[in-house]
Amino acid sequence: MNKLTTITFCLAFSTNVLANNDNYGFTTIKELPITSVKNQNRSGTCWAYSGLGFFEAELLRMGKGEYDLCEMFVAHKTYEDRAQKAIRLHGDISFSEGGCFYDVVYCMRNYGIIPEEAMPQPGTLCGDTLANFRELFTLATKYVTGISKGDYKKLSPAWPKGLNGILDAYIGEVPTKFIYNNKEYTPISFQKSLGLNMDDYINLTSYTHHPFYEQFILEIPDNWRWGSSYNIPIDELMQVISNAINKGFTVAWASDVSEIGFTRDGLAVYPDIERINENEGTDMDYWLNMSEADRKKALTNEPRPEKLFTQEERQKGYDNWETTDDHGMLIYGKAKDKDGKEYFMVKNSWGKRGDYAGIWYASEAFVRNKTMNILVHKDAIPKSIANKLKL
Secondary structure: OOOOOOOOOOOOOOOOEEOOOOOOOEEEEEEOOOOOOOOOOEOOOHHHHHHHHHHHHHHHHOOOOOOOEOHHHHHHHHHHHHHHHHHHOOOOOOOOOOOOHHHHHHHHHHOOOOEHHHOOOOOHHHOOOOOEOHHHHHHHHHHHHHHHOOOOOOOOOOHHHHHHHHHHHHOOOOOOOEEEOOEEEOHHHHHHHHOOOHHHEEEEEOOOOOOOOOEEEOOOOOOOOOOEEEEOOHHHHHHHHHHHHHHOOOEEEEEOOOOOOEOOOOEEOOEOHHHHHHHHOOOHHHHHOOOHHHHHHHHHOOOOOEOOOOHHHHHHHHHOOOOOOOEEEEEEEEEEOOOOOEEEEEEOOOOOOOOOOOOEEEEHHHHHHHEEEEEEEHHHOOHHHHHHHOO
């Protein structure tokens, strides 16, 4: 989740009818409870915001109440581990801001979690009002690269302290103990108090270069921990997402958002230019000769025919680097446009802007075509698919 995760946006709650753009006229079909939307600002931490947003929604579903979990805790612990991996491999694995849902699960399982208030508010230690990693990663990346690529016969035990010093200065020190609601916790004891069992959550993906109904390590740069995902056909992956929402489970969603149909106005659609040409009597050159901004506006200013990828087309996009792991979000509901076509409602961490005050509406075609992987509770998976996975 690299390309667009440093954009300065935040997101707002949805309302029951959102029709600022009358060309779509979205109305809500089903909307699950979620916590307030945050702003990742100038930090590549969409994976932390969407991953923890998913678990905050899980706590609401479980009747545990509303929690605000700390993204900077997860980021700090993840960057410590990522630096260790990069140095062990002599810099042959990247050290960067990005991550994936598995990092959140790994952190909560092994290090625990803390509430937002137990660390400094994001950005405040570097003179900003929200998370800002620009200076932090300029320093941290040079530090880790200098060690991992250095001409050393032996490393000293001092380098982790230096990295932690940088992280502490910009993000804040990770507390060993803290007070929450008049009770003392450690990160591990707080995690246990939430009642979340990390073994209940699994990653799913859909590609043909590995067997279906088995696990494999998804080959993307930010899966640096080499976490495994279950591989299922794309039709079944879409069944899982729909079944999850219908049964009251949200879905952590990793997707390519660099496509022309993913707009800054709250839409994620996949226009079928050939069918649009046929309908409107135009030709391909009409669209291709436009600027990208004008083409995006023309293709998304109203509901239009969309292209549905086959399993083979999804694989081609992945193999050709056309589908990349750009961004993590949270699917939490369904809506329909004025023509009755269904969309998924998406909680983002980019900003209160656009026609829907920060809400994104992702068509089923876009989700089918550009999903990299998802994180769900195992009970959200239809029994027929779960049986194939031996869950």
